[in-house]
Amino acid sequence: MTDSKPTLEIKDLIKTFSQPGGGSLTVLDVPEFSINEGEQVALIGTSGGGKTTLLHLIAGLLSADSGSIQVTGIELTKLSEQGRDRCRAAMVGYVFQTFNLLPAFTALENVQLGMAFGNRPIDAARARDLLARVGLADRANYRPKQLSVGQQQRVAIARSLAGRPQLLLADEPTANVDPASAENVLELIIDSCRDEGVSLLMVTHAMDVAERFGRVDDLASINRVLQSA
């Protein structure tokens, strides 16, 4: 048990979606879940278990039906959409399964985009530094399609850290890269978060990936919907 404050604290979170035929489907019912400052957590679960939905809720991209989500003590569920946008830009980094680099921008510009929507200045030097840290200093002016998938994911990692987030959300970041690159990507995420003091929540369905983390939670154990299924 550490004395550090929780970076993420979820209580009694419920999320339901309307169904095309009418009625609603509850996909998440999380009584309690938290991540401490600097902690790195792997959340393992099968496809369709609500992993991505949980990340979207934590990022403020979706609003919860009820319950509480606190990121660094800020209650997201009480914020307007704009407030959640501000909070996400300032405190949350996001690494996607499919990298999601913007094709019109160079690697450097993609990293800078990670700072473009928050309150901090857009720092080109930091963007270059992050690219150097992920081993792509010499690819700063390359466009995504000129990079390998592994390199693209490394750019995406640099981008997710550019805005100096306090919580990094990673959604199966190794799923679309080859095994050798996956190892490299995983190492980069873990090491970079540790170096930057960023809390990390990675969702994955791969046990070998989860095993690299000190703390591994099973989504089924925190989501009552899956327990009752």
Place this chain on the structure above:
Amino acid sequence: MLSRLLWLLRIAWRNFCYRALSSFLTTLSLALGVALVVLVLAVFGIVTEAFSRNAQVGYNLVIGAPKGSAMQLTLNSVYYLSQPNENLPFTEYMEFFPAKHRAEMVRKYGGDPALGERDGVYASYIQFDEASPINFPFFALDGESVAELQAAGIMTLGDAAAHYKEHDTFADLEGVDENQSALLVDSLGLRGFAIPLALGDYLGEYRVVGTTPDFFEKLRHGPLLEERLGFRDGRPFKSHSEENGYFEAVLGIRVAKTLNLKVGDVFNSTHGDPEGDGHGHGFTVVGILEPTGTPNDRAAFVNLEGFYLQENHAKPLKEGAIVVPPTEAPVDAEGHEPLSIPAREVTAILVRNGKLMLAPGMENEINESMRAQAAAPVAQIAILMNSILGPILSALLVITLITCVVAAVGVLVAIYNSMNDRRRDIAVMRALGARRETVTGVILLESLLIAVIGAAFGWLLAHGAIYLFSGEIEDRTGVQPGIFATSAYELYVFPLVLILALLAGFLPAWSAYRTDVGSNLAA
């Protein structure tokens, strides 16, 4: 704040460049639309300019034969267009002069001496008694200015006329400024004149205008009527010269350029129309006018006396006409002497009332006489503008607006069609912290970028074309369009295109605003 805005602009610019072909074609279509609009406006501007600047010719009335409309009279005597009206007897022209000048004409040309025994019926509207002292409160002539004239020894209207003829202003006198000088000139009636025109001959496609040296001496042009007719080469023709007798000519710049005529050349005019028979006696070019941007650029001016001496130009004398031979007319080497007054006709008379307040009275008197008609060219031009060019302008403006709207719809379609491709990008930006308003702004900025680039490119394209064809335009209209000359309406095109582009960008921007982040990130 500014750096964020620049970043949004950068994002929009990157999107613009990324879809290079689509962006290029959309921008090109907008540019062509704007170019079309600017060209349409420029053409209208040139036509309007050609008409309106020519209204500033320095005379306020045109007098012609009573048959035919005032518009026709204006068109053929101001613009040298349309067919000339019937002619007026020369005696009608003499009605604008006092007895002294009329008697002088009888002595020079020959005719009935009785003509010189009375003042012309309209002389009082134009001429003045040179001996009259300047000690009365003329309309608009303040006492202080009169005092300054008198202090300078200018006591009579004759003195004032002499001073004005020599100095071209009274502003050289102490205590008289430019404005007071202009008031004095107008109030004293020093600018009054009547200049005859005889039309009907051609030099190639250009009109030959028979007139007197007063045409170059007294007419002014330019926006403030401050410019004399300048000579690029040579001099004004004389009523009679030792070297060329009565057959001297001055060419407008366009005539000289097109027909490649220069000072010293001799030309023969044709009678009646450009394809008509050539007259036997040629005119020697003694001067080429500077460009004026008026119809004078497109005319060949010949000495009225020489014009009369061409075959078939003498009016047959009526039975019983009294013709006392001239006593002061020079006879040239070929034995020519001026046509007598009964055989002379004029097509039009350009009149400036020294005191403009007298113009309406004189116009009424002439029109009531039934012997002639008087038309105010400025009023006729206004009628022409309002009745013909006005509706054309309205139609052109509607076409312009429709063109802009079509171009804007093109922008809308192009951006909207690209929205499917970029929903993921929008979702990613949203996941990185961009607000809905931010991504909306990016789309609107992109639309504005297309508008700004398209409008600028279109403007340059249009003005490049105008510049390229400026020689041709000048040839045909007398207007010299510069590359950066703009129509007043052109100033509205740019903001109009921006507003339309913003409106066009609104639909795709709304689509961006509503983009669902979760589903598009997962896609």
